[in-house]
Amino acid sequence: DMKVNTAQFMALYAWYSWPNVVLCFFGGFLIDRVFGIRFGTIIFSIFVCVGQIIFALGALLNTFWLMDMGRFIFGIGGESLAVAQNTYAVSWFKGKELNLVFGLQLSMARIGSTVNMNIMGWIYSRVQDLLGYTGPSTLGLTLMIGGITCLFSLTCALILAYLDKRAEKLLCKEQGKTGEVIKLTDVKDFSLSLWLIFVICVCYYAAVFPFIGLGKVFFIEKFNFSSQEASAINSIVYIISAPMSPVFGLLVDKLGKNIIWVLCAVITTLASHIMLAFTFWNPWIAMCLLGVAYSLLACALWPMVAFVVPEHQLGTAYGFMQSIQNLGLAIIAIAAGMILDTRGYLFLEVFFSACVCLSLIAVVMLYFVNHLTGGDLNWSAKKREKLQKVA
Template identity: 60%
Template sequence: MTETEKSPLLGSRKEEEDEEVELSKCGATLCCDPRRFLHRYLVLIVMCFLSFGSYFCYDNPAALQDNMLKDLDISESQFMSFYSWYSWPNVILCFFGGFLIDKLLGVRLGAIMFSLFVTSGQIIFASGALIQNIYLMYFGRFVFGIGGESLAVAQNTYAVKWFKGRELNMVFGLQLSFSRVGSTVNMNVMQPVYNFIGKWYNGFKCLGVSLFVGAGTCVFSLLCAFALAFFDKRNDRVLKKEAATSDEVVRLTDVRYFPLTMWLICIICVAYYVAVFPFVGLGLVFFEMKFDYSPFLANNVNSLVYIISAVASPLFGFLIDKSGKNIFWVIAGVLVTLGCHAMLAFTFINPYVAMSTMGLAYSVLASALWPMVSMVIPQHQLGTAYGIMQAVQNLGLAVISLVAGIIVDSKGYLILEVFFMAWLCMALIAAVFLYLVDATRGGKLNLSAKKRHQEAEAVQEKEEEKKPLN
């Protein structure tokens, strides 16, 4: 995208004439000047809520697993198809979504458009439940998926645009935290909502109305997309920025030139996430069967990964910003998660221990992994790069969600846990290989925070020297 993200969005050319006046009126205040700390962090709050509705509704099936199985009269495999139908479109579409953000739509219009898909998909999903039509529900999850992961790509692109530098790990951690807040609220609220609505409706009608309540969070996130577009346009105009403007041309074929480190990051991402999200999707019944928990207690322990990560992600992101060494943090996160799955599979230790620890490990990995993309890919290709990462992740989630449901139906949860542990071993191998490859190329991804800052200052000095003198 050029010309300040196709500037007519939420603004006009006439506003450019007033930019100096605007800065003179509010440029000295903390909340109006885009260069100020407070302004950027107020925008960050809106940025974090951009995907709140998507994450809240993504795990609606997990929070209402027992009710869906009973009200819709479906099997575990059919239930897990709700997650697969979310993931299938993103095997391709979120890659093109990232490319469209870089090349055509821009991050502002892209975020609004993808938020509309999320809201529409949840409404269709709820409508399907209301009339007990599982195929309409599949279609709703498909539409929801078209927007969900591409919206995450837009959110990541926003984060790098506003906070690239020392704060990026913390910002990714905070975004992850707010996303997990959405999932956590869903896990703990949807069942009481279902019970409350059950006073007036029964069976699948109660389920459908409950899912319509969830759609309200998607509308809230859509409003955040409009607000963020306004703030981002104002930032580019006031600071005379050209969003993603340069002599660089974004081409789809440039993907083949992405470095090996980028593809290893993608492998780690998919191998790790398929051992977390599908497990949470099936965890409710697992804790009821193995530990003889009530649905309420099972839901509580199943949501611990999201609850812990909501609190821990920004803290670990801040710590990684201060320490650097991103690859070592990723390896630690994979190892700890592997230990947690082994504990759940082979022991009867209180599952609160394993799930709480898994939440910490997930926070560490996500906070360290996602910012590494911006360290190996130029900024004008970040939307495409994050789109590829989301696409690969969703290919894995789509396939593994189906396989996980089949394993549970035919072999049971012990074999399922061994299956997840095998994927974590693959993530560990890829992380070690990433460290070795990065080390042969200068160790950029695993620098300490101090050395990384020194290199950034050196690059900035070189760029200043290249600027022509007035």
């Protein structure tokens, strides 16, 4: 509707990531020391709402720079709101309950992504029927309607603040804190294993999220799918992730061997991209494999950080991991758009496959580094539990 090229479209994803290159370090600090959990959640929810409204206004007025600004503001609130959400969870749930809560949080996020992918096209069609024409006005109104979910999120933040304040009085409990201690000087103490985990994270997610961002048009152009069919297959990664994330989380907890699980996930993802790039096989097969692999990697990779850094450095390690992930996603999103505009989808899929290959090399290196240094990343759950009891 706005006659933008792919590079401009993917820049919208990049503008979300840019503020989080820095804010991932300070989201926990702002919640703990500046705003508090209740006020912080409301503030970040307001950023999300304002960002979405500006984004929709940019479409309505056919002003693309305004849409970029909206995405930037949305990004300021988005990732920090996730930190606030996790802080509430840690404040209210403990132990095994917490594992379930985090699994449900991830599942709900994936359900939201799936609904968005499949219903926004339908809303756009209804608005188009109502107005009788396509164009920036139709797109802008559709995005405004989508912004209702952001207002619902803000309402939930207000209700949650009231409930938490009430519980504080009744139960004499303190406000939740992230517990994060951010010290940039800790970076110099990071081990080679941790840096390899960072490389795996950046290279892997660079081949997943930007691909999903461009996937709908890919399926329409290569496989002649309708818009609705393309949206459905593009969302299957999140549909699978919603129920499978808690299942894989439990499986990895029970069996251990995290590096092996990560290796399986990366190899499966590489196979998926190769199938999409070089074959005309039914793409449902490749996308289902990608959904399973994506779910498995998240459950096996992120907990490994806690195995290789001391507890007092966890906040810095996770903050740095999220920061470079957002930096990588921002750069790759722009690069993917430029490659697609100049070279086409085959080159783009080769590019994504190359990113996964880099991730695969890092996993293999991590396996040997862990083995040579006597690390515990590939221990079985039984061995880890036994040694923890002895300690």
